[in-house]
Amino acid sequence: MSVNSPTAVVRAELTKIRTVRSTLVPLFVALIVSIGIGVLNGASARSAIDKGSSMLRPDFNPVDAGFVGVQFGQLALIAFAVLLVCAEYGSGVIRTSLAAVPSRGLFYLGKITAAATVALVVAVPTSFLAFLASQAALGPHGVELSHPGALRAALGACLYLTLMCLFSLGIATMLRSTALALSLLFAFVFVLSPVANVIPVLRTAARYLPDHCGAEVMKADPDLSPGTGLLILAAWAAAALLAGYLTLRSRDS
Template identity: 50%
Template sequence: MNTAVLLSEWTKIRTVRSTRWTLAMTFVVSVGISVGISYANRGAFSRMTPEQISSFDPVYNGFAGLAFGQIILLAFGVLVVSAEYTSGSIRSSLAAVPDRGLFYSAKLLATTGPALLIAHVTAFAAFFGGQAALGDGHNVSIADPGALRSVLGAAAYMVLICAFSLGVATMLRSSVLSLAILIPLFFIVSPILGNIEALKPVARFLPDQAGTRMFQVLPAEDVLGPGQGLVVLIGWTTLALLGGYLVLRSRDA
């Protein structure tokens, strides 16, 4: 990896105000909603049946806000690519770095680097904040079986979703089109398919549904395990990044 190219891509990200705000908002939204939902559940335990309490996953509950925070991080991955096409600066970028594989790799590393940092900070903050909001008797500690694995899985999920969105944006070369496809996919299409009994076996292989298995502790019937979910999400991300590279290599700026 050429250090100068990587530094150039990092400078582009660091100097654009919108990308910095998206990273900050990922943390605020994810942690805020997770703590809020956990606190709401704290008052609901008295109304739950024994069966509902036994099936309650306090770790997974603590990551409820990630469903919203991931959309902001997804937008970060899209903006990193589409901003250059919108401004036309992609032409000068490719003129300066004619090796498109090098250019693409540097952009991917410069994007996932800060995403990796914010994802880990967010995941740990959401876990500890969510467990504190649940209160004693219903929460778990980081040392409990599956808890640390779930926190790291949540962080990995966010980074992979960011990389996935970067690949999609590179293929489409438009922030509007990319977000118009990705946001409905995660917020509308996936939940609908996941609630249709006949389509559940297919829906569980969608990126978000497979990825969320990475931060569940209690096993669920007819769904992927954490390791299987990771493999499926890596597969989706690899396909998106490969598609982005092929489009970048074959088309003019």
């Protein structure tokens, strides 16, 4: 039986997420990794400050330190987005899904809506708990959410994680391969962006890569305005989702 109700399609996608272990695990990993690395980073920074170590960055800011764990935790949300799409192609379930929802646009919109909803629900506790845990680990050097820029950065981190998840969803829909999509996205975040940022001739362009410009919102003193960074990331996500839709519409399942 085909499904034509947008609400029914979204519910079906949420049910898939809730009942498939491979998509649930990354969501828990995102929370655990973000908090765990945040605590380790905060404790390390506290030790460096107490000892007057020269290893501590001269521009150290406790607000920025509060989201170091989130930068790593985002990889789990990227994996969630990739598995949400590619697991169906790998198992062949995509044919059943498209038979149930003949309109590929509706099917894709339902998947996007479900992914964004779940990503935001996970991103909120992940961002705030990671920040609070890292500040607790910093001890007397930590700050409260009422500190200038802290609340804005925490809220921005929620949007950043959600948009990166949607960007990854679009890339995964284009590639349809779990291994290829994860390899490309992880290399993008941990290789291309950092390397481009340290090469003088590429540094200006690197500021506008999706992960780099979006992450500006999590800084107390960003190079780009938080709003500009998020708008650029949103444009990247929209472009990736559009490319994913065009691929879905033009290729056989």
